[in-house]
Amino acid sequence: xxxxxxxxxxxxxxxxxxxxxxxxxxxxxxxxxxxxxxxxxxxxxxxxxxxxxxxxxxxxxxxxxxxxxxxxxxxxxxxxxxxxxxxxxxxxxxxxxxxxxxxxxxxxxxx
Amino acid sequence: xxxxxxxxxxxxxxxxxxxxxxxxxxxxxxxxxxxxxxxxxxxxxxxxxxxxxxxxxxxxxxxxxxxxxxxxxxxxxxxxxxxxxxxxxxxxxxxxxxxxxxxxxxxxxxxxx
Numbered sequence: 351x352x353x354x355x356x357x358x359x360x361x362x363x364x365x366x367x368x369x370x371x372x373x374x375x376x377x378x379x380x381x382x383x384x385x386x387x388x389x390x391x392x393x394x395x396x397x398x399x400x401x402x403x404x405x406x407x408x409x410x411x412x413x414x415x416x417x418x419x420x421x422x423x424x425x426x427x428x429x430x431x432x433x434x435x436x437x438x439x440x441x442x443x444x445x446x447x448x449x450x451x452x453x454x455x456x457x458x459x460x461x
Numbered sequence: 462x463x464x465x466x467x468x469x470x471x472x473x474x475x476x477x478x479x480x481x482x483x484x485x486x487x488x489x490x491x492x493x494x495x496x497x498x499x500x501x502x503x504x505x506x507x508x509x510x511x512x513x514x515x516x517x518x519x520x521x522x523x524x525x526x527x528x529x530x531x532x533x534x535x536x537x538x539x540x541x542x543x544x545x546x547x548x549x550x551x552x553x554x555x556x557x558x559x560x561x562x563x564x565x566x567x568x569x570x571x572x573x574x
Contacts, residue, residue: 384562393465393552393565394504439504441563449494453503 352377354442356452363430364460371414371455373440381443385414387423388437388454391425397438398425430459463487467566475574482569484553485534489525493529493536494563496552504552508570510536514553543573 352378358409364458373383373451382401386394398414406415413426423440439454466485474480486493490552495508508518514529525544530536540547550570554563 360547386565391567393567394554394563396562396564400563449506449509451504 351398352380352442352450353445353448354440354450354452356438357454358455360456360458361368362458362460365430365432367430367437367459368426368428369430369457371427371438371457373423373425373442373452375442375450377423377444379444380418381445383414383416383423383443384441385412385423386439386441387441394439412431420433430457432459432461463564465516465555465564465566466571467551469568469569471570471572473572473574474543476544477542478573479539480543480547480571480573482538482551482553482571484538484555484566485548486536486553486555487564488534490557490564491533491555492558492561493557494554495536495538496554498552498568499552499559507538513540527536535553543571545573546570548573551573 355374357372380402383399384399388394388398400407400416409426413448416423435458437454437456439451443449468483482500492511495507496504498504507521508528527539550568552565552568554565556563
């Protein structure tokens with residue numbers, strides 16, 4: 351059974367710092383992996399989607415990498431801003447459509 | 462911007478009552494997902510549909526939960542009878558194709574007293 355773990359559960363950094371969020375999964379036979387952002391009281395917003403054949407995806411200050419063999423993905427945020435404060439979740443998709451989420455990392459960026 | 466619409470936004474009711482949550486997926490999306498989010502369990506997939514056909518509902522308690530798509534513009538999730546442990550935020554998401562980006566609604570916050 352696929353298990354997805356995100357460490358740390360919470361992270362606080364000063365504005366301007368570069369940071370890395372981690373996502374690990376137990377079964378490397380994945381279809382894709384997606385990073386989301388969730389603001390309080392809101393739904394999830396997709397940030398980056400990596401297909402199993404890809405190694406990384408970039409969007410603006412965000413870069414997500416995928417290493418299936420080691421069961422890991424990282425989300426790199428450059429030059430963090432207070433507006434980046436949110437909970438970040440990763441979702442691992444299996445070929446049968448099963449979708450497993452981690453419990454997220456709550457990020458706080460202090461001005 | 463196209464978005465997934467969920468109603469109601471909040472629902473408070475007594476245990477034993479029927480609860481119906483509705484979702485309007487983004488026009489043209491052929492895949493619809495229902496999730497439940499709690500502090501303890503995080504985000505769990507309950508069921509999902511492709512082209513209105515249920516593909517997987519193994520995450521759903523079968524005895525009290527049911528999910529349907531009467532047409533391409535409406536998905537429903539019903540709980541009957543509701544129990545306090547069903548209290549959670551229920552999200553609907555839609556997407557197109559296999560393995561594409563999911564677009565989430567703002568959720569229905571359900572409280573069962």
